Amino acid sequence: MTDHSTLVLIRGNSGSGKSTTAREVRRRYGRGCALLEQDQLRRVVLREHDSSRIDPVAPAFIAATARAALGLGYHVVLEGILHTERYAAVLHDLVAEHPGPAHAYYFDLSFEETVRRHHTLPYRVGFTPEDMRGWYTPRDLLGLAGEHLIPESAGLEDAVTLVLETSGLGAAPPRTPCPTRCPHCADAVQL
Template sequence: MAEEPTLVVMRGNSGSGKTTAAREIRRRYGRGCALLEQDHLRRVILREHDSGQIGPVAPAFIAATARTALDLGYHVILEGILHTDRYATALQNLITAHPGPTHVYYLDVSFDETVRRHFRRDEPIPVTADQMRDWYSPRDLLTTPGETVIPESSTFEQTVTTVLHTSGLAARDPLTPCPTVCPHCP
């Protein structure tokens, strides 16, 4: 019987580095790993605002998308702010129902550092530091067993390496390595 796919949940405030790290983890892993970005699923696909005031669809949609990818045999990296007040139930249900390995990471970065990182991006989204402050939620842990807190002092390389190795993805074979074999990857 084949091993169940791995579910990796990467959470943290805007500008904490989770999207950049998640993209690199998936790139290094290769094919067979789905990257689900909360911002894309919520803002682009659903065109939904992230507000607890309107009965959001995004938490259930994101969890269902992750479940589908896992059921199809893909490892899943789910990344986003994923505030616990709106996403905890959907995430905990996803985690509980997944029969394979699950690893939850929280990038614990101070507000001032998230602002610095945001404005150093190649293409920062058009928001102000005040808007980022409204979204900022210090140490918004999911409190699932084994949740790993990655401190602000962790470099990009350390974060990527930590997630690849502690999740077990570094030891799992991709469908094809990337970019060595796959001619479509940059």
């Protein structure tokens, strides 16, 4: 592992498992890893629709947010559908400009499997299989060197292990000293 922060891109179709995987990667890593979720940044922060009929702000905003976190010394796990049609250029630039390691992962699942996985979520978002079909793009790869495919046969543990091991985050110490040296966390531990 270098002294530079690590950039991890986790992409896939709706319902593929990318959010759950990204959250678990960040949880297992510990402090010093920023989790950037496309839906949170685009839908909640910007309140922007994801459409090819507009000139969206979200791609540039998401890349700028990732650059800021990386520049502050955080590892970054960026997850989302991040369709190449709208995001490929900014993601390629982000990877090219980042002085540290960058790793890309893509959930390579059939449409039927994304629907099946969506139905297992305890917090199912209010959209239908018909909605999902409209968003589905098979093998929407970025074409980055070393882009990892996560196959349909991979479960959550398989996906998380792949990301942690191949990105180097699994063996890297947390970037901040919490909870042993941070006064705020040390007080919370004593409670």
